[in-house]
Amino acid sequence: MSTDSTCSFNSTDCKGAIKQITNNTKIPITNKEIILVGMKLCQTHYNKFIINEAHNLKHNETCSHPKHDEYKSQSKNTNKRSKNLNLEKVPKRLMLILNLDETAKICSLCRKRTDKDPDYNILEEYNAPISKKENDDNILNIGNHTYSFRKDVLYSGEELKQFESDYQEIITQLTISNEISLSDKIKKMSNILYKNQRVLKQKTIYDPDEFKIMLEEADADLIGFFDELYKGTNPNTKSDKTNNNNKKKLVSLCYFLASINNKYINGIKADIGSYLETSGASASSIDTLANIGLSVSRRTVNRQKTHISEDHQYTVNDYCLQNIENMFILNIDDYHNIHRRNQPTLLKTHDINHFVTILLNSNSNIPKIPYYSLNRIPIHNPKGVDFKLIIDYIDVSFMSKLGKSYYQQNEMWKQYLSDDSYENKLEFLTVHNYDGRVQNQQELRLMKNSKLVDFILHPLHNTKDYIESSNILFKVFEKIEQEDYLNNFVIPTICDWPGQVNLRRAITLRLNKKENSGISPQILSIIPMIGPLHISLNSRETLFQQYHFFFEMIYHDLFEANKILAQKPKPRLINLILNLTFYGWKNIRNLIINHFGNIKDVEYLMMIDLLDNSLPLTLDIYTKLFRCGFFEGYLESVIKIWILFQRLHRHNYNKAPLIFLSDVFYWTLNDHPILDILKNNLPIFNDYFVENFHSSLRYQTAESNTDKQIIQKAKTIDIERNDDGFKNTFINTRNTNISKVKLISLEKKVSLFLLSLFDIIYHNIGKSSNNNNNNMFELPSFNNRNVNVKLFPLAWSTSNIPDNDKI
Structure with a gap:
């Protein structure tokens, strides 16, 4: 007998000691396909499937002869019992x-x-x-x-x-x-698959090897059955890839044959119907395939989706209870159903619905975060954003480091960060592509530990909206009778700028006015943090737009001169150009710096500041520093990126990093436990999860969907997020990769362009001019373009502008 393991059925009915089924255990004949040697059963299931079933069989044993009653009535001893x-x-x-x-x-x-x-x-x-x-x-x-x-x-x-x-x-x-006939084997297989789906409630098996083993272990007469089917595909003349695909098709064929034998074996057909409905197939298309026997009907699909949506709240409660001893990460974000540009009509200006996504994430290895530190200091700074604290910490701990470019500092951090391999470069190119079908970053895209708390039709524009959205989460903890979590522990909330400022405003109102604020005290369990993904995205877009004239030159050199580069391209194109520019610069960096020496020409220093500091900083702050969990480097880079936002006058994001820095320095000063959790588990404090969820929802909805259909789809996606056997087996992922040869070729092409540009800059040293002593400079190497001093290093934003004659 064993007490250190769990019952094989692992249900809420499990009670009592665990017993292992051995060769000596007398398994009732009716349960031999369910109970196998080696399984472990709790006392409840052991009594049910072994002891009670054996007793019932013995007590209810009857003659199976079809004419037993007739023979008995003809016997002389008919009246004798x-x-x-x-x-x-x-x-x-x-x-x-x-x-x-x-x-x-x-x-x-x-x-x-x-x-x-x-x-x-x-x-x-x-x-x-x-x-x-x-x-x-x-x-x-x-x-x-x-x-x-x-x-x-x-x-x-x-x-x-x-x-x-x-x-x-x-x-x-x-x-x-x-020899057992083919029809008998199909019948045996059907019985096994029916029992798996309807009795044992198991999911459809799509892996060919697992499917084959399952059949052969369930019935010895099916040993070699799947292999015989495979031989019929003529595998000796086909490649390994084709043979693997054929095995997957044979698994589906087996399920289809079984479903013809027994209509209740419809697991794979339900998956196909669900996928067709998700992909936008019409009702008639799904019903036609149902008539062929390849899918369930559209009505069945809708019924299943409705059932999933109605049961969603129970899964939320279970998720919170299962992780109640762990830290939760909250994402609150807005979603709109814009699939194309909207044109106003006579009746309304747009047809856009705004929703609120409330998403939780957790990790069983991270404990919950207490509200108070060991010396009873609360997690919220009563001063709000403490600017004096920020200035003191930057002055003491970081000012000396700001004199180095990010590239120079990064060279000292290499041991903590991912390298620049081809595979990692492909990851960097898709960092702002949240589509779950993309091959890269599949671990993040799976979202196995996340849970949709709710998806509601509601605006998210002001503090009141954020308070109402937070209350939805608080009600969940109230339903499961875990308000103590909200009173004594905190939930870090990763959000964009509006989320951070509105939630923080609500917290400040509660701290200052208490009950008179009309805000629930549970709002204090929320710890707003700026999302690292939003910092990365906004810094890249800001840098690209401000230096658009330069990146446009690279774009025309890489592709065609007559192609127009949008002022604000899609994130994927921005990522491509920024990454190619940096790695092209990296190839020639030492050559250029050694050649120019200590020259203080404004064009040269502008390019050095861009290529050696701002560009690698925006590329690395999320993809390398944050995702690798290097907290010290990430914190220093947040300071640098704030300086960049401030210099380039980026609205709102020239303040967002300061709020994060104020909190971190306050927690450091008071030795709050959240700081160690943040340092040791940095990558989970992420806003990627909600962006990925929105991408999945947008892909699986159409512009014709109503608000109720979109809400139902959101809950269905959440329930089915781990049930991906069908998708992983049959649905092609999107390969957006650039070949290694092509990528190296593009990087070298950028290197050649930069060499020619720096050659022009070298011949124009000292020719840049300040127009009428204002903030605009004319740059001869860039077709005499006038640019603002904010594009130059910080020294040009001071009263003492660098002098070319001084070293």
Whole structure:
């Protein structure tokens, strides 16, 4: 007996000690396909499937003969009540004509009457009982030949040849009679799949090897069945990839054959119907495939989706209870159903619905975060954003480091960060592509630990909206009677700028006005943090737009000169150009710096600041520093990125990093436990999860969907997020990768362009001019373009502008 493991059924009914099923355990025949040797059962399930079932079988044992009642009524002892039927196994010779299997039992009366019943003994399949007379023991009749096996009988060579021939014929007949027909194998397979889906509530198995093992372990007669089907695909003439795909198709074929045998085996058809509906297939298309037998009907799909949506709240409660001892991460974000540009009509300006997504994430290895530190200091700074604290910490701990470019500092951090391999570069290019179908970042895209709390039709524009959205989460904890979590522990909330400022405003109102604020005290359990993904995205877009004239030159050099580069391209194109520019610069960096030396030409220093500091900073702050969990480097880079936002006058985001810095310095000063959790588990404090969820929802909805349909789809996506066997097996992922050769070629092309540009800059040293002493400079190397001093290093934003004549 074992007490240190769980029951194989692992349900809420499990109680009592755990017992292991061994070869000596007498498993009732009715449960042999469910209970296998090696399984572990709690006392409840052991009683149910072993002890109670054996008792029921013995108590309810009856004769299985189809004419038992008829024979009994004809017996002389009809009126006598028999206490013992004298049941015995059905003789093999009678199994076929009685249509009984080897587990059935009949009484001796029925066995005797069967041999005398003309309904049976005239059948071609009937075999008479074999005589047990002693004088027949050594006599064998084969066809027209009779053989006597006695020591005193000798046979000629011709007679021995005839005997050998007759013997081989018998062996052949025995082999043929023991071979199970294809129809019987399909029936056996159907019984197994039905039990798996309907009785054991197991998911459809799509892996060919797992499917084959499952069949063969369930029924020895199916050993080699899947292999025979596979041989029929002519595998010797096909590639490994084609053979693997054919195996997957054979698994689906087996399910389709089983569903024809039993319509309740519809797991794969339900998955197909759900996917078709998700992909926007019409109702008639789904119903047509249902008529063919490849899908369930659209009505069935809708019924399943409705059931999932209605049960969603129970799954939320279960998720919170299962993780109540762990830290939660909250995402609150807005979502709109814009699939194309909207044109106003006479009745309304737009047809856009705004929703609120409330998403939780958790990790079983991270403990919950207390509200108070060990010395009873609350997690919220009563001063709000403490600017004096920020200035003091930057002055003491970071000011000396700000003199180095990010590239120089990054060289000292290499051991903590991911390298620049081809695979990692592909990851960097798709960092702001949240589509779950993209091959890169599949671990993040799976979202296995996330949970949609709710998805509601509601605006998210002001503090009141954020308070109402937070209350939805608080009500969940109230339902599961875990308000203590909200009173004593905190939930970090990763959000964009509006989320951070509005939630923080609500917290400040509660701290200052308390009950008079009208805000629930549970709002203090929320810890707003700026999302690192939003910092990365906004810094890249800001840098690209401000230096658009330069990146446009690279774009035309890489592609065609007549192509127009949008002022605000899609994130994927921005990522491509920024990454190619940086790695092109990296190839020639030392050559350029050694050649120019300490020259203080404004064009040269502008390019050095961009290529050696701002550009790698925006590329690395999320993809390397944050995702690698290097907290010290991330914190220093947040300071640098705030300086960049401030210099380039980026509205709102020139304040967002300061709020994060104020909190971190306050927690450091008071030794709050959240700081260690933040340092050791930085990547989970992420806003990627909600962006990925929105991408999945946008892909699986259409502009024609109503608000109720979108809400239902959101909850369905959440429920099915881990049920991805069908998608992983049959649905193609999107390969957005650039080949390694192509990527290296583009990087070298950028290197050549930069070399030619720096050559022009070298010949124009000292020719840049300040127009009328204002903030605009004319740059001869960039077609005499006028640019603002905010694009130059910080020194040009001071009263003492660098002098070219001084070293």
